[in-house]
Each structure stands twice: as C-alpha cells, then as structure tokens.
C-alpha cells in the first residue's frame with residue numbers, strides 16, 4: 001500500500017471554502033445515494049492504521065441507527081446525528097455534532113482524533129452542507145472542509161438518477177466520484193455511466209470504489225473543492241418528503257429461509273420502490289445478528305456478526321421506500337410468516 005495517510009491527509013486542496021489552517025481539523029464528506037456504498041468505503045478506510053485517529057459523524061435517514069453501529073466497530077468516536085437528511089432544516093444537527101466534537105476534543109472527553117469523516121444520508125443535498133462550513137463561524141474556526149467524495153452505484157445509477165434529483169447534485173458537487181459495484185455491473189453499463197458522470201462533472205476524477213477501498217491514497221489528492229452553486233435561503237422541498245422511512249422490529253428469531261422468502265417477495269413485487277432496507281436480523285441458531293442490505297432489487301450477501309452490539313437481541317430493520325408505508329410492508333411479513341405457520 002502506498003501512503004494511506006493521504007486518505008485523510010491535511011494537505012489542503014487548491015481552492016477551498018474554508019481554508020485549512022494551523023490547528024483546524026480536516027473534514028471529508030462522503031455522499032452518495034441510498035445504498036451506494038458509503039459505509040463500506042468508510043469502514044475500509046477506518047480499518048487501515050492511518051484511519052485510527054478518525055472521528056466519524058453519521059447522518060442516517062431512518063428511525064434506527066444501523067451504520068453507526070457498524071462503524072463503531074472501526075472507530076472509537078462515532079456520533080449519530082438526526083434522523084433525516086442534512087439539508088437546510090437539519091444542518092444545525094451537524095453543526096452541533098461538530099461543535100461538540102471540537103469541545104470534547106479540547107477537554108479530552110473523547111479519544112484524540114485528527115480528522116473527521118461525515119457520512120451523509122443517501123438523500124442529503126450536499127450543497128447546504130458544504131456551505132455551512134463557510135457560514136458557521138464556530139465550525140469554520142475549528143474545521144476545514146477537505147473534500148466531497150460521492151459514491152455512485154454502477155448498477156443502479158441509471159434508475160436512481162431518474163427518480164432522485166439529489167443524485168445529480170451529489171455528482172455535480174463532487175471532488176471525487178467513486179464508482180461502486182463495478183464488480184457486478186455490466187461493463188457496457190459502467191462505460192456509459194462514466195460518460196454520463198464525466199459530462200455532469202468534467203473536473204472530478206472518476207475512480208473505482210473497490211480500488212479506493214484497497215488503496216485509499218488517491219482518494220483525496222490535490223483537487224479543489226467546488227463552491228456550492230446555490231443558496232438555501234429559499235425553502236426547498238425537504239428530501240425526506242419524497243420517501244417513506246420507518247423501521248420494523250421483531251422479538252422472535254427468524255428462520256433464515258423464511259426471512260429470505262419474505263425479502264424475495266418484497267423485492268420481487270416492489271423492488272423498484274424498495275429503495276433501501278438494512279438492519280440486524282435475529283436468526284435462529286446464530287449467536288450474533290445477521291446484517292442484511294437490500295438496495296432496490298439488489299441484495300448483498302448477509303454478514304453474521306459474532307455478538308449483538310447493544311441491548312436485547314431483536315430484529316431491527318430500517319426501510320426507506322417510495323410510497324410503500326409501514327403497514328404494507330408489515331402485511332407482507334405477516335402473510336409470509338402465516339404461510340410458514342408462524343405468527344408475526
């Protein structure tokens with residue numbers, strides 16, 4: 001591995017909204033639509049020794065924090081903020097988290113850290129977030145925004161850009177674009193996507209997320225931050241109004257085949273509208289939770305953790321859908337469980 005410290009390095013980019021100065025803490029913002037691979041990227045970066053003194057701020061869109069639990073295994077300092085997007089209304093949560101982190105760092109209340117990574121929720125508009133680094137005096141005093149990295153899902157990008165305006169904003173404002181899931185995308189799709197992304201944002205290098213995860217050196221080297229192209233004085237439609245977000249919890253453990261049948265039914269019937277499902281499943285015979293991820297029609301291989309991270313073992317699933325409410329999803333769970341002779 002080359003010098004991985006450059007991943008979080010304090011070398012400023014040429015033009016920055018707040019110029020990194022002595023003592024300021026560099027901040028890297030990672031954005032990308034729901035399920036694009038932001039947490040996967042950050043976990044990989046934190047797993048490297050150079051990521052040891054990194055604080056992570058996670059903004060999750062959903063009722064229950066899943067990413068923060070996964071990231072906690074890699075960083076000593078993880079803060080979960082809000083339950084929604086970081087946009088005009090919610091950015092104060094980010095300010096508060098950054099201010100608290102700075103204060104706690106000075107008083108030694110938190111383990112020492114040299115840099116901060118902010119994982120935005122998949123539906124966040126990054127413009128107001130970037131702007132806030134220049135407009136909030138306390139934040140600007142303590143922090144220097146180093147870069148905006150946007151992760152783009154190579155399999156689902158075409159579909160996502162049709163349904164979500166935030167996708168385009170995330171690409172246009174990026175200093176680095178990372179293509180994830182190129183390992184499972186058709187080569188022609190990847191080539192077309194590269195052309196589309198290059199047309200949207202000719203300045204940002206388009207890199208492979210898997211390569212960045214293996215060797216993060218090139219991720220943040222020597223690019224200028226773009227200036228946010230708009231102001232947030234005028235109220236914008238809150239991104240979360242486009243989506244239904246809720247969680248479902250179950251006390252009884254699932255038989256794995258029954259759980260997969262439920263999820264196959266859901267993705268088969270309404271995969272287009274099932275934007276994101278993630279969570280911990282309590283599976284009969286497994287001592288720890290099984291971490292599951294679904295992004296529209298795609299499901300990832302489940303990951304079994306050795307122990308429950310917190311609290312009583314129980315299944316906890318976060319859903320982010322387009323027009324599918326809690327009751328409809330719960331009905332599918334109930335129907336398949338009933339077919340299997342089990343009560344929900």
Ligand SMILES: Nc1nc2c(ncn2[C@@H]2O[C@H](COP(=O)(O)OP(=O)(O)OP(=O)(O)O)[C@@H](O)[C@H]2O)c(=O)[nH]1
Nearest residue numbers: 033034035036037038039040122180181184293300
């Ligand atoms: N095959 C493949 N899967 C990937 C890649 N990157 C991420 N994934 C999978 O995609 C799923 C979603 O990844 P996450 O890292 O949780 O995505 P995210 O952007 O943090 O998701 P949200 O926070 O919910 O918006 C997980 O199952 C990952 O294992 C990749 O490059 N290739």
